[in-house]
Amino acid sequence: MELRDLPSVDSVLTSRTIRGLAEGYSRDLVVNLVRERIEEARGSVRSGGPPPTADEVADSVAVSLTHLDRVYPRPVINATGVIVHTNLGRAPLSLESLDGMLQASEGYTDLELDLEAGKRGSRQAHVAPLLKQLTGAEASLVVNNNAAAMLLGLSALARGKEVIVSRGEEVEIGGGFRIPDVLLQSGANLVEVGTTNRTYAEDYRAAITENTGGLLKVHASNFRVDGFVHAASVRELADIGDRHEIPVLHDVGSGCVLDTREFRLAHEPTPQDSIAEGASLVFFSGDKLLGGPQSGIVVGKPDLIRKLESHPLARALRIDKVSLAGLAATLLHYVKGEAIAKIPIWRMINTSVGELEDRAYHWQTIIGSRAAVEEGRSTIGGGSLPGETLETWVVSLDCEGVEGKSQGVIKRLRDNSTPIIGRIEGDQVVLDPRTVFLEEEDTLLRAVREALELPRY
Numbered sequence: 001m002e003l004r005d006l007p008s009v010d011s012v013l014t015s016r017t018i019r020g021l022a023e024g025y026s027r028d029l030v031v032n033l034v035r036e037r038i039e040e041a042r043g044s045v046r047s048g049g050p051p052p053t054a055d056e057v058a059d060s061v062a063v064s065l066t067h068l069d070r071v072y073p074r075p076v077i078n079a080t081g082v083i084v085h086t087n088l089g090r091a092p093l094s095l096e097s098l099d100g101m102l103q104a105s106e107g108y109t110d111l112e113l114d115l116e117a118g119k120r121g122s123r124q125a126h127v128a129p130l131l132k133q134l135t136g137a138e139a140s141l142v143v144n145n146n147a148a149a150m151l152l153g154l155s156a157l158a159r160g161k162e163v164i165v166s167r168g169e170e171v172e173i174g175g176g177f178r179i180p181d182v183l184l185q186s187g188a189n190l191v192e193v194g195t196t197n198r199t200y201a202e203d204y205r206a207a208i209t210e211n212t213g214g215l216l217k218v219h220a221s222n223f224r225v226d227g228f229v230h231a232a233s234v235r236e237l238a239d240i241g242d243r244h245e246i247p248v249l250h251d252v253g254s255g256c257v258l259d260t261r262e263f264r265l266a267h268e269p270t271p272q273d274s275i276a277e278g279a280s281l282v283f284f285s286g287d288k289l290l291g292g293p294q295s296g297i298v299v300g301k302p303d304l305i306r307k308l309e310s311h312p313l314a315r316a317l318r319i320d321k322v323s324l325a326g327l328a329a330t331l332l333h334y335v336k337g338e339a340i341a342k343i344p345i346w347r348m349i350n351t352s353v354g355e356l357e358d359r360a361y362h363w364q365t366i367i368g369s370r371a372a373v374e375e376g377r378s379t380i381g382g383g384s385l386p387g388e389t390l391e392t393w394v395v396s397l398d399c400e401g402v403e404g405k406s407q408g409v410i411k412r413l414r415d416n417s418t419p420i421i422g423r424i425e426g427d428q429v430v431l432d433p434r435t436v437f438l439e440e441e442d443t444l445l446r447a448v449r450e451a452l453e454l455p456r457y
């Protein structure tokens, strides 16, 4: 094949598909896309592929245009049973949080205006009293996410100083967030103490020098070490910190403020316990088990919080008004004692097994004989509560004899106009009702029947 067999830009532009589309889009955009596609085709012809026809290029431009024209990220239905699913955007928000976010973005707000005094105010002023109620900490600072909070905290307090960390807590959270790397970025020097499995308070004490800037404790969110293990408690570290006037920094990770044991889950450290046990600053995420929008929260001693606030990085890492509004509404649910009823992830965690069983049987009735109801396990996800699962009932789909079998079915569910994300177990597709909102059920069931090549109902 020859490069001169490639269609010309003009021949694509005059094709019927493109002429039909061009009205809705600027000519420049269409021409650019056509050029890009032809350029790509040139590459594949050079490596021996067949040249596309003008119509094929036009079709692929049409697909690109519809993709560009879509609001992104697109809503998907999460039937994986993973409650805080990082790839699916972590925590879905409460209606009140969404309301707050809409209000904050529709028009102007008092984001940094003190209405009473008629003077400039702080964007932190609205959430600070809520965080104080919730965690018992005197002061707080909300930033872009927990990674940002940690980077800011370490930069502001420990640049050029030593930070003591247990070897068992030099963890990787994922997405390149590794505790030793964050320390390096902040300009702090990592001092490792203890061993992978056992670190004692005495190890920290023995490592203190004139240049120690902090004792850092990190919750190993996403893995579990069992057996011959020991970690120093926050209280022990706080005692040492007090005696040597060194701040104790505690990254608790998921931002869980409810007692997970009441939901038959392992204990997850809470910011309020950490503050009560004497941590100087506690760091956590807003969009994991707190159930709010992406954000990072630091609570603790006012003098330390002031150092973070006045560090130049604070401006670079600050939270935007929309997330801040959503976070304030989420925090208010806790303060009002309505978190389990209002915050979607807690509603999902708290859904009874009986209700899930009923829903699974209802799905089965509509899907038909290819569906079976089985006991299953939902997971918390978001790199929190590793290995912890919740009893659930799932619907498994027998895909034998269906086009593409389970891979075909899962792909067709993903290609649905509202994509549906399930999982494959063995040769079956498995759907967990726990993470599917009631209002999504009808869409899901129609798409499942279609993916199984069953008639519409």
Ligand SMILES: *Cc1c(COP(=O)(O)O)cnc(C)c1O
Residues within 6 Å of the ligand: 145, 146, 147, 148, 173, 177, 218, 219, 220, 221, 251, 252, 253, 254, 284, 285, 286, 295, 296, 383
């Ligand atoms: C998730 C997590 C982080 C990172 O938080 P983001 O809000 O995702 O930036 C940091 N530390 C721990 C222990 C975590 O679990």
